[in-house]
Amino acid sequence: MHDEHCGHEHHAHHGHHDHVHSVDGSCCGHDHSHGSRHIYIYSPSGAVRDKAAFKRGIKQLEALGHEVEVDVDALTSSQRFAGDDATRLAAIHRAAASGADVALISRGGYGLTRILPGIKYKTVAKAIANGTKFVGLSDFTAFQLAMLAQTGATTWAGPALNADFGVDAKKTGEPVDDIMLDCFEDLLSGQGEGAGWQMPKIGELPNGKPQLKDFYVPGAATLWGGNLAVLVSLLGTPYFPQIDGGILFIEDVGEHPYKIERMLTQLLLAGVLQKQKAIVFGQFTEFKLTTHDKGFKLQTVIDWLRMQIKRPVLQGLPFGHVPTKVLLPVGAQVSLSVEGRDALIYWGHTH
Numbered sequence: 001m002h003d004e005h006c007g008h009e010h011h012a013h014h015g016h017h018d019h020v021h022s023v024d025g026s027c028c029g030h031d032h033s034h035g036s037r038h039i040y041i042y043s044p045s046g047a048v049r050d051k052a053a054f055k056r057g058i059k060q061l062e063a064l065g066h067e068v069e070v071d072v073d074a075l076t077s078s079q080r081f082a083g084d085d086a087t088r089l090a091a092i093h094r095a096a097a098s099g100a101d102v103a104l105i106s107r108g109g110y111g112l113t114r115i116l117p118g119i120k121y122k123t124v125a126k127a128i129a130n131g132t133k134f135v136g137l138s139d140f141t142a143f144q145l146a147m148l149a150q151t152g153a154t155t156w157a158g159p160a161l162n163a164d165f166g167v168d169a170k171k172t173g174e175p176v177d178d179i180m181l182d183c184f185e186d187l188l189s190g191q192g193e194g195a196g197w198q199m200p201k202i203g204e205l206p207n208g209k210p211q212l213k214d215f216y217v218p219g220a221a222t223l224w225g226g227n228l229a230v231l232v233s234l235l236g237t238p239y240f241p242q243i244d245g246g247i248l249f250i251e252d253v254g255e256h257p258y259k260i261e262r263m264l265t266q267l268l269l270a271g272v273l274q275k276q277k278a279i280v281f282g283q284f285t286e287f288k289l290t291t292h293d294k295g296f297k298l299q300t301v302i303d304w305l306r307m308q309i310k311r312p313v314l315q316g317l318p319f320g321h322v323p324t325k326v327l328l329p330v331g332a333q334v335s336l337s338v339e340g341r342d343a344l345i346y347w348g349h350t351h
Helices: 051-063 085-097 113-118 121-129 138-151 161-165 178-189 228-233 257-269 298-308
Strands: 038-042 067-070 102-105 133-136 155-157 194-198 215-227 247-253 278-285 328-330 333-339 342-346
Touching: 038 051, 038 085, 051 067, 051 161, 085 113, 085 121, 113 138, 121 133, 121 138, 133 138, 133 178, 138 155, 138 215, 138 228, 138 328, 215 228, 215 278, 215 328, 228 247, 228 257, 257 298, 278 298
Parallel strands: 038 067, 038 102, 102 133, 133 155, 215 247, 247 278
Antiparallel strands: 155 328, 194 342, 215 333, 333 342
């Protein structure tokens, strides 16, 4: 994966794309000296087992100059959860009442789907309208899609404290990812306008047709999605957004390609995929192929999907359970352009 950015240096688009800023060169090129921001850390899903990563994450955010407030139950544990259901619901509502610039989850795991009926959606939506940005991924997809379905409010698919800010650089030799940091700072400064990336080189479909032609979706498409397994688990519930003409992005971790295909088939048979303007594959990681697969792999699944729907299927979005990730506004109106291998999702002001 390379050439992904959250930034805004312009390059010329052709024809009707002229008003879209693309991303070329540096990740962002913005001045991030916007002063301290208030970041609220809470745990709505799995229990935090790695306390050292939690502390490193907080130190990293403080080193960036931010004021970090830690929820009273952020390190609570009950079975595999960060406290019982009532405790985690209360943490969400405290995050909404905190007045923070960003409410950031400590980690994903599992636990949000079971408390969706108890969330005070109007209260959280009011906090979002007042400027609190809810950021997270993985299990947090359940909260994000429920918010979208119930209120239409925008949340942000992005990092989690432990995995992204709490990296043990001494152990791994890898510091906190620069692109993720730049995109996060863009969010804090209100300057994030889009995410651009270069798609992998891909050939032809099994039927000999090109896999992707250049195309442009003007800025009236709802961006939505997240973790595929969590998204599919909400189908048929009041917490699954009914999005027509949207742009659906998906990622997952530890799911074999046949399971990914099975989940995509469910969305296909439920009529969800056909209603979208495009499907965007993020990163699918940490699965093992076996000798039994005989060449069946993730690309097989993507190529198969391209044969099933008359919709562009994009690859390579830098988002998922990987260090390099952009931040994406779940529920926002976006435009999407593809020229050759260059893709851009854009939500900034158009002019």
